Amino acid sequence: MATIDRIREIRRTLHENPELGGEEWATSTLIQEELQKAGISFKTGFAKTGVLGVIEGGSKGGTVALRADIDALPILEKTAIDFKSKVDGKMHACGHDAHTSMLLGTAFKLQEMKDQLSGRVLLIFQPNEETSPIGGARPMMEDGLFDEFQPDVIFGQHVWPDLPVGQIGVRDKEMMGASDTLSFTITGAGGHASMPHQGKDAIVIAAEFISSLQSIVSRNVNPLESAVITIGTINGGYRYNVIADQVVLKGTVRTYSKKAKETVKRRLENLVKGFEIAYEVEIDFDYVDGYGATINTPKWAELVRGSAAQLYGDDALPVLDPSMAGEDFSRFLEKVPGAFYWLGCSKEDVEQPKPLHDPEFFFEEAALEIGVETMTKVTVNALNILKK
Template identity: 35%
Template structure:
């Protein structure tokens, strides 16, 4: 099944829209201009709009036929708090804000699909077009649910799509079960007793306590969890001391934990707490242990993946429908999948060569800036606009397949 002709014909329209979004990035729960633009476009195409779910979230409602069945299609809208290095014409106009994860492209793809679905309505039921705020750390999916997303928009299943650098343009990837990990943070404060560094016996040094504790954490991975259960404990920050000749009072240890299951996460949190508590006690120090769970694992549902794979194969062929290797990155689409069946999947963003269209002939950016890696959360990233008709075609065909008349 080739790409939809009307979506290919509209490619320039949605490329301009995507680049406008890229030039005007907004951070989590601040996506006012973005949500206004989304709502205005949907309204112009005759699509009723629900606003205010998750503060700045927007849902378009496209009905056809008489079936009570419903399907959710989700795009995230927020940008990242980082400065863009690109110098092309649609680079961010706001220092410290950048669409470095492709949410501008995700929004544009779903808008393109919305226009086609509203014009043709070749399905029986309701498609809910979920434009979600605050994926980047704000838990916008969870907030939309708290505001009644699934009560106001009754859907059987929900799907989410993300671009993936490194997967070639024209390919999709998905897997059954876990596709992304949980995201969790720990903040541990060890309190000893400061002293002169030449007289350490007069104090309680929290630094060797932290060293012992950090080393012991890795035994959780190697000796406490099952070898086949994937997990990561990364200590990424240790802050202590102000002078070389002073034993500090405190030492702060921070980092992240990633797992593919809640059970493994429960084990790791408890063992980390035990190790921190008893290591501190062994040295006569005190400990304040804080463990914060951000996003749960993103776990795809097999039946919904099976439907998605069929549609992928029809749109790009079996050879371009890949098996996704799960990643330890995290995604708040996981909250949706805890409540509804569905699947999260990837569309290949290529290797970054698409940026040469608006760079110098020698591969450099305007002003002589060399193009760096086009990877997610990188200041040189840009979404590949050639994906817009492809991603939108996939959304349309998925809606038509899932809500086919019975």
């Protein structure tokens, strides 16, 4: 069976049997079995279910690391594909099944040509990507992922439905945003709806507070930088005729630069203090740092760009904007130079493909071969640069 057929088979098996972060035991076992069949040595025990494969080239050189995330999401799949999830409430709605199978496909190709390689390739199968702020990258490194072999460069790819199959998206610096979480508990005083002067209406205060949050971005962050503050949930109140004594708000902050993040954080703290004084309420504020911004190293982003152009021509490299979505790969890039790039995975004629994390997200399998070819080319070219 041709390599790409096997990769497609692996991808479908993973898609039918999704496992959430921290539960990827069967996925990890499948990865180990495939590496063993290919004669690739590996180690386990990183962040529980993580796997590190190692391919030694025929001569000395640098070390290139490649990463794929392996966890699924708590989403009920609503696609009509024959191999849809067999597990209610769990789905590979972010393409991690494809990432895993494509890294295995890349590993098979590199193993076949290992005598021609100068250096070493690390194959990182990472759990828990979807569980911010903990994630899986940092726990894997804390468990000694790079203790024996320190990579000179690291690469990762992510399927991207905003791009059609055949397109490769990469930027020299910002690719994806920092993703932090917020929570505010506004505690006022309850009372009868007909006598608002006797209470401190947490709902009214919350409404004004949410509006004020948006002025932090519009009037404090440099317009040439990017920042987003979103409140995703509001919970409070008891009954239509009762003044709410407490409201809980939860949301997220997205930024690229550390400066913008610190500005937002400082202004949030000041806004909370101001509302507490102005409305005579208590506001419990919690800001949790999540994944950092995914910032590519220009040198290695250019290598990805050049590798894709060699395979598919310059037309395969669209000019694109970064995304504010968060990505655990950022923690690898904080330790090792490298690049993260997007792999087009939608059909050319689909006007509005379903986005990542959607119950109807669809991955066009024609992208599998392109993903394997691109990652293989990137690896070989990087090793050639490192040996000079």
